[in-house]
Amino acid sequence: MSLRKSHELHQRRFSRNLGVGLTLAAFIVIIFGLTIVKVAGTDFGMATQEVQN
Amino acid sequence: MSDASFNASTVAAQPRADEASFGDYFALLKPRVMSLVVFTALVGLLAAPVSVHPIVGFCAILFIAIGGGASGALNMWWDADIDKVMKRTKGRPIPSGKVEEGEALALGLALSGLSVIMLGLATNWFAGAFLAFTIFFYVVIYTMWLKRLTPQNIVIGGAAGAFPPVIGWVAATGSMSIEPWLMFALTFMWTPPHFWALALFMRSDYDDAGVPMLTVTHGRRATRWHILIYTALLATLAVGTSFSGIGGPIYLMVAVVMNALFLRGAWQISRRSEDDAEADNFKVERSFFKLSLLYLFLHFGAVLVEALLKPYGLGGWS
Structure with a gap:
């Protein structure tokens, strides 16, 4: 069955899809925040020096 | 749910009774158990x-x-057959027909x-490895293997529920010490009296499902004595924890008061006959169950308060 954009299935499942969308968005924000914290806590100067040595 | 059954001409544009909402998938994760996991893991993390x-x-x-x-979803997938039978669980997403077993399995694994x-x-x-072991323990060792095999199922299952503060501690420190295991032991010893009290007043549920609860295999009198014995052991452990690295005067005060109340409740349960319990609709057992929820919350709350006061030189015995 092909689903067009205006199909009522989209309306019926709107709350479920919204929940999944918001969960995924929150996950992206969390991963971004975690990445910033991890990167900020890494001493790249020392790592670069080790590679050069 | 399958889209194959969909009929555009007869269905209104709102969720159908047999169709899962986002909340039904969330319910697979056992939010109430999750709240206990969050709280105890947080205490483990902050007490480190x-x-x-x-x-x-x-x-x-x-x-x-x-x-x-995830372990909750996998538990619901495996236990769908007995969840259908028990009053307490028949409204869960799988027995109510809103979520298919395969969906719960997929969600749990993912x-x-x-x-x-x-x-x-x-x-x-x-x-990470500790969390993986906890999921394995709850799903495979407890749910799949021992839950339907031994009346000690609650004791063993209690171990899975007791791991979160240890994981929280390990997440913070990357190592192990005695303190998180004291928190583990507290939850581990608390679980049997908590669930056996529930089994006493939800009595037909476990019988109907054929789950070998202590009330079914050893009788209700034996269960009452088991509650008292485990509560006495728990009280010793809980008060003894006051003098460890996670304890302190506030924790000691909470432990003494709560364990005195808990022991009194367990003693009353052990002295009651079934006729007494029937007469007042299991009033003592129900209030003991409610007290057990407060008991665990206040013990972990006291550990948390001691930990939060330490930076100000107030927490603990120092």
């Missing part, structure tokens, strides 16, 4: 003698909670993998 970046700490608790939720990997990346792989 290492400061954790708030974002890292938040992620650690979140992924531990998701791991706990979230298990995600939570373990993300906890490992966010904190350390020791914590």
Whole structure:
């Protein structure tokens, strides 16, 4: 069955899809925040020096 | 749910009674159990003698909670047959027909993998491995193997529920010590009297489902004595914890008061006959069950308060 954009299935499942969308968005924000914290806590100067040595 | 059954001409544009909403999938994660996991893991994380970046700490608790939720979904997948029989569980998403068993399995497996990997990346792989072991223990050792085999199922299952503070501690420190295991032991010893009290007043449920609860295999009198014995052991452990690295005067005060109340409740349960219990609709058993919820919350709350006061030179015995 092909689903067009205006199909009522989209309306019926709107709350479920919204929940999944918001969960995924929150996950992206969390991963971004975690990445910033991890990167900020890494001493790249020392790592670069080790590679050069 | 399958879209094959969809009929556009007869269905209104709102969720159908047999169609899962987002909340039904969330219910697969056992939110009430998750709240206990979140709280105890948070206490484990904050009681550890290492400061954790708030974002890292938040992620650690979140992924531990998701791991706990994943085990809940896998538990519901495996136990769908007995959940249909028991009054307490027949409204769950699978027995009510809103979510298919395969969906619960897929969600449980996906979230298990995600939570373990993300906890490992966010904190350390020791914590990730510990979370993986906890999920394995709850789903395979408890749910699949021992729950339907032995009347000690609640004791063994209690271990799975007791791991979160240890995972929280390991996430913060990357190592192990005696203190998180005291928190583990507290939850572990608390679980049997908590669930056996429930089994006493939800009596037909476990009989109907054929789950070998102590009330079914050894009788209700034996269960009452078991509650008293476990409560006495728990009280010794809980008060003794006051003098460890996570204890202190506030914890000691809470432990003495709560364990006196808990012991009194267990004593009353052990002295009651079935006729007494029937006469007042299990009033004592029900109030003991409610008290058990407050008991665990206040003990972990006291550990948390002691930990939060330490930076100001107030927590603990020093």
